[in-house]
Every structure is written in C-alpha cells, then in structure tokens.
Amino acid sequence: MSDNIIQLNQELIHNELKDLVRNSVEETLNALLDHEAEELVNAEKYERSGERKRYRSSYYSRNFQITSGEVKLKMPKLKGVPFETTIIKRYRRRECFVEEALIEMYLVGVSVRRVKDITEAFWRTKVSPGTISSLNKNAYEHIETWRCRKLSGSYPYVYRDGVYLKRSWGSEVQNVSILIVIGVNEDGSREIIGTAEGMKEDRESWRTFFVWLKERGLAGVRLIIGDKCLGMLESISEVFPDAKYQRCTVHFYGNIFSATPRNKMKEVSMLLKAIHAQECKASAKEKAKQVADKLREMKLTSAAKKNRRRNRGNSYIHGFS
Numbered sequence: 001m002s003d004n005i006i007q008l009n010q011e012l013i014h015n016e017l018k019d020l021v022r023n024s025v026e027e028t029l030n031a032l033l034d035h036e037a038e039e040l041v042n043a044e045k046y047e048r049s050g051e052r053k054r055y056r057s058s059y060y061s062r063n064f065q066i067t068s069g070e071v072k073l074k075m076p077k078l079k080g081v082p083f084e085t086t087i088i089k090r091y092r093r094r095e096c097f098v099e100e101a102l103i104e105m106y107l108v109g110v111s112v113r114r115v116k117d118i119t120e121a122f123w124r125t126k127v128s129p130g131t132i133s134s135l136n137k138n139a140y141e142h143i144e145t146w147r148c149r150k151l152s153g154s155y156p157y158v159y160r161d162g163v164y165l166k167r168s169w170g171s172e173v174q175n176v177s178i179l180i181v182i183g184v185n186e187d188g189s190r191e192i193i194g195t196a197e198g199m200k201e202d203r204e205s206w207r208t209f210f211v212w213l214k215e216r217g218l219a220g221v222r223l224i225i226g227d228k229c230l231g232m233l234e235s236i237s238e239v240f241p242d243a244k245y246q247r248c249t250v251h252f253y254g255n256i257f258s259a260t261p262r263n264k265m266k267e268v269s270m271l272l273k274a275i276h277a278q279e280c281k282a283s284a285k286e287k288a289k290q291v292a293d294k295l296r297e298m299k300l301t302s303a304a305k306k307n308r309r310r311n312r313g314n315s316y317i318h319g320f321s
Helices: 010-039 096-107 114-125 127-147 203-215 229-238 250-257 264-275 281-297 299-312
Strands: 055-065 069-079 157-169 172-184 192-199 223-226 242-245
Touching: 010 055, 010 069, 172 203, 192 203, 203 229, 242 250, 250 264, 250 299, 264 281, 264 299
Parallel strands: 157 223, 223 242
Antiparallel strands: 055 069, 157 172, 172 192
C-alpha cells in the first residue's frame, strides 16, 4: 500500500524553485539595464543614424547576490555618455537584506570569522573581513547620528539604568558599562533618548550624562525613576533640581525576591502587586503595612524588613507621587 503513495522530494523542489526565481530575476534585471541603456543613447539596439553621438559598446559581467543565489548581470558599456543605472547602486554586490543581516550579526556579537561561514552557508559566497568592517562603519555612523539627535518637546517621566554587556574589545571580551535613559513624552509614548558606553555608575558619569541630555534638549522632567544608585541620586539635584526621584519598582521587587524562597515567589509577587493596585497614596501605604505583616506571618522576616524600610525611607509609595 505504501508503495503507491507519492513521495515528494522537498529539497529538489526547493532547489528548482530557487533556480526558477533566480533565472527570472536575472532576466528581468538585465532587461531593465538594457532599457536604461537605450534611453541614455536615445536609440534601440543596432540602430544607425548619422546624428548619433552616443553608442552602445558591448557589456561587462557583474555578479549580484539575491535571496535565491547569485545572478550574472550584463552591464551595458556606452560611448559618449557614462552608464549610470538607477536599479542597482554603483559597486553594490548584494541585495540590501544581505548587508542588513551582516550588520545585525556583527552587532549581536557574532565573530567576523563566523559571519564569513554563515554567509557562505546561506548565500554561497564569502564576505571578506574588509567588507564587514566597511558595512559596520556605515552602521555606526547612523547609530551615532541617532544617538546625538536633538530632543524636542517635554519628557515629564524619565527612566534610567546602567547595564553591563559583553563586547569584543581588541583581542578579548570585556564587560562594558552602558548608561541608558528612556523618556516618556506628554503623549505617553516611550522613547530611548540617551545611551552612553564605557561610563561607570558614579556621580561624575551620571552628571556628565545628564548634562549631555540637557544640552540635546531634554526638558520638562518632573520625575526620574531608577535604582538606588548613589552617584545618580547625587547628580539629579544638581542637573534637574525641580525633578523628583522614585525608586524603580522592578529593582524593589528584586530586593524583596532576594530574601524570598523560590516556592513562595508567586505569592509574594501577588502581595507586592496589590500595593500598586490601590487607587490612592493613603490606601497604598496602608496596604504596604498589611503586606509587611503578611510577610512576617510567612516567616519572611528579611523580606518584611526590606519592604518596611523601603516605604519608611520614601515620602511616597511606588506609583504615587
């Protein structure tokens, strides 16, 4: 019975479809290039005229990488006028998606050698280290333009934090500190408004970072949310004297969870969320006291102390200014 079942060779079909697409793209691109050449010389192939000053002079081959493989382009040679095509940028050897993939692989930490292996496996062609470096140089220029852009409008709420990421630095991998600030504008939309690499989370680094943001146009800041970094706290009053500070809820939860057994995490999480679900500041404070008592009943004394110390040390509960 099984002998009568039609078996499909999916790999063969896939390869045939790729060849069909590649051949079709190759024919279409070459036809478009021919049409551009005809418009530039203002005459069709083999057309003769005594008034003509522009002529076609054979072709030269050029390889071009697309999703389905490599195609061969027949680039027209002209006399009396340079051939400039609007279809493919000069010196481009790949579709944009290939270059975007190369940049993305590099930015997430894939080594240059590994990028070469991946490009050979996917696109059947190797990319030289020089090409990868050139592409990433262009990418970093765009990133720097975005990073230093002018800010407009007001950002009443600002979230900030410092993270450590691994990156290739010379011949070794090192931890690099990155300061990040996310602003919430008056429409309620979040936007990354500042990043800086290689800075520590000390007072001078945060002060320099905040001053840089202010010079770029950061204004209207009413509340800054972050962890309890002393360097950051000291710099806020100097750069944004009218802004208040609020402890980040996520960091606060992390402090509580550090003193909570894994099997009680879910219950404690629900208790903490109940504090922030209250409708007003007074209710939230009262709920916080109840949660502290509940934590002590659960024999989570350290967690209860952290909760009590947190609420006693601030003039407001998270989310209630």
